Amino acid sequence: MISTHTMDNNYKTQAEKYQYLSKQHGGYYRHNFTDHAYLYNLYFPPKEVFAHLKDNIHNLVLNYPVAQDVLAKLIGEIIGQPADRIIVGNGAAEIIKILSGHLAKKIIVPVPSFNEYVNAAPEGHVVEFPLEFPSFQLDIDKFAAEAIKVEADMAVVVTPNNPTSILVPKSDLIRLAQKLNEHNCMLIIDESFLDFAENKEQISLEQNIAEYPNMAILKSMSKAYGICGLRIGYMLTANLKFADAVRNEIHIWNINGFAEEFLRILPKYKQEFKDSCQKVKADRDIFYENLCEIKGMIVFKPDANYIFCRLPDDALSGPEITKHLFIKHNIYIKDSTEKTQPDATRYIRIASRTNEENKKLIEALKDVMY
Template structure:
């Protein structure tokens, strides 16, 4: 017996591929979810353990106090900040409640479209096969569709490509003329080179129709704690989002993590450097696989097109799991041409990345 839900590796794969987490209970190497494996340090866990009784027994803080904790990390005024139970909570509010029509470049993180009521989300295809965003075409399409909200994820998920800052600024200015809010999702920006020059966080005051969204789960390696935030200088928009959040949306563990995080920011920066180093070696090794198209990553995961003679993405993903107990994401189900030819692989430790490459070569062909 392998687990209470499955008896064979095939059944295990069928079960896991329908889940959205809880993977650690099932004993396989997870190259699908996008963690920072080098943060938080042990001291953070020690602190949470030592304070567990208070954290469990007491009500956590509400929005204004939580925003003040995030303001210490972002160096922004509290009234510009909304703290979510993961970025997913804020996405649900933006897509599901506030946008009359939302436009999203695809392929992208599916939740922006999934959270929107039927008929309210427009998918805008990225340039193929470069997967670059043409901001002029995108803003023209937003105008044509009458969108009041546009989303850009940078680096994008699954492509791991950054949208140049100058493009985002031009896009914000174009969209402002048509009363359209631009949501810039910077969840993976900590893994880019020159993050300080690329991030729009410190310039948010210049763009009244822009909001930055950040999932802290990925970069800070705390997927189970669930913290995300939105930042905007448009105080009316911030208020509209805040009004949709219930009074105690963040639990005590998340609150305490935010409270102590400023003490660990230098360790956090160092952890991101290790992630980048591992990823760059991984990228070089993936490029050495004959016939593989590998997109140069700006985040901690790598987007690849399988060689034409290789099996499909879903088939390769399944074989990797059944034969080697390694899980990656294929692009089946994403809105893009030739979706079944693409895979997205999260970078883990160098040792795990090397094992994956050996396994991938083994299962790619009939």
């Protein structure tokens, strides 16, 4: 455990600690609290991966890493795809910045969603499409019609969505791609949390990518593989012209040596990875059932490793509960105030952790809700 007396600690009380951390985007492990905000796989990578990186630390620090062509081959071996369809990013965030910020003339995003798609777009280049309220389901036909109406050249669907943890059916995404193809609109499908959904192989579009020239799949590996600090994401598309446009925006050494080495050894740990995802799902399912027992709480059935909840009408607001949870119980969750949605202050998103931590969170939540 790292000492809490580091240069990062610009606070004297728990309330000040909350104010400080609520403005940070990471480095949480330095501050000694339970993080139910960020969305990790706590059961991967196995110890052997850390031992391997440690044993090779001299070479990894002292030498230049490889560039895109080799990185794309490494990802290609993991997902069974040719390298020319793959662009490897310093986390998915680097690729999102290129898609939203540089390539899209007009991008349409269902909201609430992962904020980075909207944040990365220049002013006036983004259209927010509200999800059906209060179910938060994506109406494919209305979304396609709006994309065509606003003349979007790029549409984004996150599945399972963040923060709602709701999956968009594969058949809907295929229909959407076909509708948008007639209007020269690329469909970006963000599958970052798909490893935690049931029947992932049947619902991922990765293996069908060659059939849809206007489709690209984006994936953050940080979440599913539990490697947030290594920063690896990739985009996959059979549209080689689009792949080149994204690749041209990436600088030569965008991935460090530790991330490269992780990709090299990852194929050895396929079974461990599958097992870790099963464990995450088992914990999440118990967590979901226990959250459903809280009187008046609306809990959305999750397809990812986090759970979206509407607070009881007579309970405190999301921001108040988030703050009290932290000050009183040293537990951090996310409220929805920064999301574009109706009644945003009534919603919270809770990452599932271990069974023991999930139980503690439920007790703490009950303690601070009113």
